[in-house]
Amino acid sequence: MSEPLFDRVALIGIGLIGSSLAHNIRAHGLARHIAITTRRAETLKRAEELKLGDSYHLDAAEAVRGADLVILCVPVGSCGAVTKEIAGALEPGAIVTDVGSVKGAVVQQMRPHLPETVHFVPAHPIAGTEQSGPDAGFRELFENRWCILTPPDGTDAEAIDRLKRFWEGCGSTVEIMTPDHHDLVLAIVSHVPHLIAYNIVGTAADLETVTQQEVVKFSASGFRDFTRIAASDPTMWRDVFLSNREAVLEMLARFSEDLASLQRAIRWGDGDTLFELFTRTRAIRRGIIEAGQDTAEPDFGREHGRHEPERK
Amino acid sequence: MSEPLFDRVALIGIGLIGSSLAHNIRAHGLARHIAITTRRAETLKRAEELKLGDSYHLDAAEAVRGADLVILCVPVGSCGAVTKEIAGALEPGAIVTDVGSVKGAVVQQMRPHLPETVHFVPAHPIAGTEQSGPDAGFRELFENRWCILTPPDGTDAEAIDRLKRFWEGCGSTVEIMTPDHHDLVLAIVSHVPHLIAYNIVGTAADLETVTQQEVVKFSASGFRDFTRIAASDPTMWRDVFLSNREAVLEMLARFSEDLASLQRAIRWGDGDTLFELFTRTRAIRRGIIEAGQDTAEPDFGREHGRHEPERK
Known part of the structure; x- marks a missing residue:
């Protein structure tokens, strides 16, 4: 330069x-x-x-x-x-x-x-x-x-x-x-995912049947990744949700609608609906890897532990 | 040995x-x-x-x-x-x-x-x-x-x-x-997180206002982690949801209730409710790191790219 x-x-x-x-x-x-x-x-x-x-x-x-x-x-x-x-x-x-x-x-x-x-x-x-x-x-x-x-x-x-x-x-x-299109895009790729992550970590913390210690202990199975996102700066994120209200509420409504339909599929044993969605989502993951936004490396959350086993 | x-x-x-x-x-x-x-x-x-x-x-x-x-x-x-x-x-x-x-x-x-x-x-x-x-x-x-x-x-x-x-x-x-307690614990730390991840990736794929290409392109901001989880084996996960129906539906109901209350807070500009939750969830993250279930390393999804910049 x-x-x-x-x-x-x-x-x-x-x-x-x-x-x-x-x-x-x-x-x-x-x-x-x-x-x-x-x-x-x-x-x-x-x-x-x-x-x-x-x-x-x-x-x-x-x-x-x-x-x-x-x-x-x-x-x-x-x-x-x-x-x-x-x-x-x-x-x-x-x-x-x-x-x-x-x-x-x-x-x-x-x-x-x-x-x-x-x-x-x-x-x-x-x-x-x-x-x-x-x-x-x-x-x-x-x-x-x-x-x-x-x-x-x-x-x-x-x-x-x-x-x-x-x-x-x-x-x-x-x-x-444009600012408006930006806000729509970010609502779905960032804001709603963060809200959901915060929400499930909160739901888990409030359970009476499963202790918080158990949640922490067995977090490796999916929950862990949500806690990482839900550890983001509280002030910044409060402001994001209050400032991008319309787009977030719109995306959230769609998310909840879709989730209700999965819930119904589980209740009625409709495996095909589940399988169809779970197959479709894999294609998007492939797109993200091909676009260089992530690697295909399996992530099991212990880069350090892998080479220096530290048994507890 | x-x-x-x-x-x-x-x-x-x-x-x-x-x-x-x-x-x-x-x-x-x-x-x-x-x-x-x-x-x-x-x-x-x-x-x-x-x-x-x-x-x-x-x-x-x-x-x-x-x-x-x-x-x-x-x-x-x-x-x-x-x-x-x-x-x-x-x-x-x-x-x-x-x-x-x-x-x-x-x-x-x-x-x-x-x-x-x-x-x-x-x-x-x-x-x-x-x-x-x-x-x-x-x-x-x-x-x-x-x-x-x-x-x-x-x-x-x-x-x-x-x-x-x-x-x-x-x-x-x-x-x-016991099997029953196992199923409750796993519903919250694994099954519901997976369902939510699958669901939001599906919601994003179905939007008319934001293209799939945009979703992929800007996925680094939170969405990407969900796609990784939502790339898990479809058959295995279909069976998990159908087999752990009761516990999953119970946890899902709580999750949706909590999400509805966050949605209300956003709609009415109630920043305190958001801030309180976002602060509480950080403590759980700390518990997970202290328990050795994850590292505190920031994860921004490009272990390879970091050292071998590959501009597109």
Whole structure:
């Protein structure tokens, strides 16, 4: 890489995504200066200990001053308030973007506060782990992942292109779509799966006939994978569901309808209905492996145990 | 290991579990002779090519003749028919066991056919991957995993102990419980999670507003893990749901009730209810990691891609 794409990047929020971006900007020389701001002094101090940036600010407005790229890495529900806070300090010509998992609501919350002089290009990197905080970030998080941009009609093409190159610099492939379509797609591939995972872990915790200790002990048989998803950041996910309400409720209604029909098949011993669905779902899995979104390796959840047997 | 625990083991069925057992019996010297039998000539031939056993039989009765351990590794729904087929050829004193994910129904189906002279000790190794067939097996599958035995009241203690040592020889830790309790535990930690995974993959496939290609493309955000589970063997899982009907329907009813209440919280913007659940589920995840049933490593599904970036 010859010239950095940006002079000064302001990262607002330094959790999993913010800190992973910091690692990327540094490693790939995407900007000359990384300004980090976050609400909690303790988190900011930790970011400094980890040497994630070049300057550290408790005042968000101070961080964005002079920045030609401003990235909001905060839960979706905080985007509006943060934008209001920084609006007056934004440089004309700056690109303002976010990393939120919902786009319609983010656009609604941020846009009214933004001056006409900046380029607003909402973004959503489809990457994450169940971990959070400044220690959770790592450089490879965005590699081979999709990043969806949802620029409003009439957005400056050059600004879109620069942000696209930024995400490509982090290893991602960029896709452009409308906020509404983004929210529908994510409702089914991400939001409803997370809700279901949270829900079954809750159902299991509340049982009287099976102890929580038994649930933990025998979790290897499917449940374990749900608990991983259900360990995701509670604030972020609360905001996602409240902000993408319509699409989530629509997908959830379909899910429940389909589940009721499987329940009926089980009750009446209709094995053919079950078998037909279970066969159909295998084809989708093959599609995902062929698309390089996962490997065909069997996952039995014990990468370490496999080579260093530790008997209990 | 000094003396093999068994003289001749008959493996009826040579899929993921059967072939993994064959690898274990050989590697740990658990028996002198491995007799393999399976219904399809093609599968039997493949088992022979893989050198999984010492003798190969299309006739199950022939395989069990002279065996002091007979393990049914067939889908739960076939256990009754197979038991009927081998009953007359079983040696007095032989231990007859299975590996089915449901125990109440298996006991009901197998027991009536078994002669009084054999020891019937149903078993369920809690281990598996989403793959199936004789090629899918590997030695480490049972390592550090639980194996649940559900011997009927009055079963010979020496027989239970021998089978326990057999599973310990495969690397598992053995737990003993009643068939009914087993079926309740497994309904919540395994059967319902699988049903839900199958269901959401089906719901996603049926959408008109989001294409299947989009679902595959953006699956990294949660959906992908469900497709892995939903790629499990259709016949095995159909039988599981039909055989553990009561417990599955009971757990499913609770799951749907809980989901309806989350749906209501989303509709009415009740963030506290969501946040409270999402926080509670994290504790269960910690329990699972502390119990050594999973690692805390973030899983973002691309072990290979991480080191050998393959851009598409």
